[in-house]
Amino acid sequence: MGHWVTTWTAMPQLTEPDNLPPAPYTQEDLVLADSTVRQTLRVSVGGQRFRLRLSNAFGGAPLPVTRATVALPSGGKAGVSAIRPETVRPVTFFGRPSAVVPVGAQVVSDPLDLAPAAGTVLTVTLYLADGQASTGITSHPGSRTTSYLARGNQADAADLTGATPVEHWYFLSGLEVWAEADTATLALVGDSLTDGRGSTTDQNNRWPDQLFDRLQADRRTAGVALANQAAGGNRVLNDGLGPNVLARLDRDVLAQSGVKWLILFEGVNDLGTAEATQEAQKRVADDLIAAYDQIIVRAHAQDILVYGATITPFGGSFYDDAQGCREAARQTVNDWIRTSGAFDAVIDFDRALRDPADPRRMLPAFDVGDHLHLNPTGYKALADAVPARLLH
Structure with missing residues (x-):
């Protein structure tokens, strides 16, 4: 079948x-x-x-x-x-x-x-x-x-x-293919970091592409299809470039054929576009956490496993602020992703990218130059951080 x-x-x-x-x-x-x-x-x-x-x-x-x-x-x-x-x-x-x-x-x-x-x-x-x-x-x-x-x-x-x-x-x-019964789709919901800003034009070296290449090399994961549903500037809570995630989840994930897993890697634009005050950042962090829970509930209703990816470092970028309000909110959201138990599994992209000498920033070797987006080497680090066992 x-x-x-x-x-x-x-x-x-x-x-x-x-x-x-x-x-x-x-x-x-x-x-x-x-x-x-x-x-x-x-x-x-x-x-x-x-x-x-x-x-x-x-x-x-x-x-x-x-x-x-x-x-x-x-x-x-x-x-x-x-x-x-x-x-x-x-x-x-x-x-x-x-x-x-x-x-x-x-x-x-x-x-x-x-x-x-x-x-x-x-x-x-x-x-x-x-x-x-x-x-x-x-x-x-x-x-x-x-x-x-x-x-x-x-x-x-x-x-x-x-x-x-x-x-x-x-x-x-x-594009859909008629495939064997054990073939299934991994949907990726994200922003410019998943859409591939900083990757090489026509080389297919975004992190989802590099993850696909890695999965193809293992017979246990060779039947995993990828649906990259990301857009630069996208947000979870409010429309930006494209509809917000809460609005587009049905169209971009739940209505897609053969979806078995979802990786949710989004939220940095919500933090970065909210006012850099403690009050505003607490509010957006709380709202992001509530939205993640809504996404999980809605995906679980369709028997889709949801994996939460931590928000990656942006110290030194145009989203950084002198008071550290956005960094504090990032840590709050990441702590919830890691410890709440709400996700079926956690993919720690923050840990994969951060500079041990300055955890607010990514390692220079991964930085495309704006301290927020990645070069192909950085995208490989994200691809490598996805445990293949989650897709068996």
Whole structure:
């Protein structure tokens, strides 16, 4: 017996003006008219066939997809515009070559009889003849992966003519594979530290990517798929870049196929954007703890195990304050994560990163330079800190 398993995700967000497709792909209230969007993604576990999810969650108008194709990229690499022509497959929706995604909705494609192996990079190409009649569009700005825009219908082209590179994903929200019954998904809810700020564009070296590589090397965890539902600037309690975690939990975790585990690694932006006073920081720490408990309760109702990750050091960053109010709140929240027993297990990312000589700060070798975000070496430290036994 098999089942559908989510093997790749990009958290849908409302596209900010600076992240809209550049001119001429955005003209007044019309986006991507007579335009092709070619994007690459890396699946985690493979399966016998797969299907795509396209999202219009934040669209200001219906999203008309005229044609969609999938293919293998030239050289098997992420972030390239060329494909292997012999691998092109048309994507259909209820047997139709096109689809209109209503405002606020998503569409799931028909299954494609293509069996991507674990770690395969796929190219997804969308052509929008009429474009979307709104600058309110759905994307994932922090793709850390190069996509390409081109004029005209080039959905089947071996390479794009006159392409414009952009480092965003548009409209793609998920990919599912039909996999063996013992295959399951680990959902990751986080902010820029999980979205991969500081990682290398087109190299897939965010900590979830490096965790996947590690899990694939062990037959006991080779059936673990990853769904990275993180976004830079995201918060648990209030909307920031993307909806808050309490609002998006159903969409991004509970409604995903095959989720068995959840790692919750978020809260630093809640602390960092609250006023740096003892009263304000006590309030946000208390509210974060209550929110974590709500997330656990809601996930447990769906038989999902929830692992809590401690908030990592940010001493010396733009979130640091001279009075140490935010650091005190971080310690309060981390103490609760470690000792409350509310989580099914604790993943101590704080301990994995902190400098023993100055525990308020991360080790310099992990620091991308702003004392908050990580370089690929730091992301490897996070990946290595996840006990594989939690995913057996």
